[in-house]
Amino acid sequence: MIRNGIPWKEVKKDLLKDPETASAYAELDEEFAFIASMIRARREKGISQEDLALRVGTSQGNISRLESGKHNPSLRFLRRVASALDQELKVSFQARNPGIGKAKPVQGYQVQGSKRKRDAEKP
Secondary structure, eight states: EETTTEEEHHHHHTTTSHHHHHHHHHHHHHHHHHHHHHHHHHHTOOOOHHHHHHHHHHHHHHHHHHHHTTOOOOOHHHHHHHHHOOOOOOOOOOOSTTTTTOOOOOOTEEEEEEEEEEESSSO
């Protein structure tokens, strides 16, 4: 994309020189990759947003907002989209620092077995 004669790649490069902008952009990297993979899957199937919407049971506008990143869908909705695209949806939590020990209990509580017990009883 070119605006005012400056290619987008150059504008992006200049913007990412700012540490705050670069950090915010990096935080969205996974979201951009997810959206790109969804669009790629739809295009590989040779179907339009309207066709996908019919398969999912929603409107073309909802698919457009999803693909533009302007919609925060539920997991249920994403499963329906994945199914309509004959894709598998994988969502997981992974440790950021696998070498670090267990999470600490909430302050004021002790973990005993599978139950929590208040450290100090109120008078």
